[in-house]
Amino acid sequence: MVEVGFKATTTTEVAHRAGVSLGALLHHFPTKADLLTGAVAHSFGRRIEDYGLLMADLDPGADRLDAAIDLLWSMYARPTFTAWHELWVAARTDPDLAAPMIELDRQFMMASERVYAELFPTTENAQGKLDMEIGLHLVYALLAGLSTSQSIPGYEPLRTSEILDTFKAMLRVHLGATTRSPSGGR
Numbered sequence: 001m002v003e004v005g006f007k008a009t010t011t012t013e014v015a016h017r018a019g020v021s022l023g024a025l026l027h028h029f030p031t032k033a034d035l036l037t038g039a040v041a042h043s044f045g046r047r048i049e050d051y052g053l054l055m056a057d058l059d060p061g062a063d064r065l066d067a068a069i070d071l072l073w074s075m076y077a078r079p080t081f082t083a084w085h086e087l088w089v090a091a092r093t094d095p096d097l098a099a100p101m102i103e104l105d106r107q108f109m110m111a112s113e114r115v116y117a118e119l120f121p122t123t124e125n126a127q128g129k130l131d132m133e134i135g136l137h138l139v140y141a142l143l144a145g146l147s148t149s150q151s152i153p154g155y156e157p158l159r160t161s162e163i164l165d166t167f168k169a170m171l172r173v174h175l176g177a178t179t180r181s182p183s184g185g186r
Contacts, residue, residue, distance in 0.1 A: 001036060002079040006090040011035060036087055037100040041107070043080040048111045051075065055119050068119065069168055072139065073160075076147040085148060112136050142167055 001009040011032055015025040029035035051071060058067050075081070091101040113132055146163060150156050 001039075001086050002082045006036070006086040009036065031096065033094070033097045033100055036083070037097070037104055040080065040083050040087060041104050043083070044104070044108050045111070047075050047078075047080055048108070048115055052115050052118070055115075064119070065168060065172060069139070069164060069171075072143055073146075073164060076143045081144070081147050082151070085144075085151065109133070109136065112140075 009032070011025055011029070012022055014035060015022045018025065025035070029038055054071055055064070055068065058064065087097065087101055091097040113136060116132055116136060142163075146158060146160055149158050150160070
């Protein structure tokens with residue numbers, strides 16, 4: 001799907017590339033929507049697991065906010081985002097794809113909230129409690145927008161590093177002390 005797009009991705013071609021019979025593929029994934037949302041869900045699950053492990057292995061003196069945003073951004077540069085974006089756009093006009101994509105998005109956000117709560121426990125700051133759900137949606141919306149703007153190979157209309165640095169500075173002001181690592185580093 002990343003190579004040829006949603007429309008040109010067929011179950012027959014996927015079965016051929018996977019080296020399985022079309023019957024075997026259709027036994028596990030009766031529709032194209034089932035197959036593609038299942039693949040993206042599996043990939044998202046792996047990305048969430050990878051993210052949690054990489055963040056847990058950070059040097060205790062590392063800046064957790066910088067690491068969190070930089071790691072997320074690196075994941076948006078992978079084919080998983082491209083596949084998700086292809087499906088999301090297709091779901092706009094395909095009701096059979098819309099429902100599983102909405103459910104996939106909800107599951108991904110719930111898993112993200114669990115990881116975020118472990119990595120950045122909610123604390124009181126000058127503005128009251130940080131709303132984790134809104135914060136995550138804000139981060140993901142920014143990263144999705146940046147990634148989408150670069151989806152045409154060789155075209156980068158925005159200065160991504162400057163936008164991410166500015167966003168980190170804004171988050172730092174809002175979050176205050178919540179970005180400190182457990183050992184007290186920044």
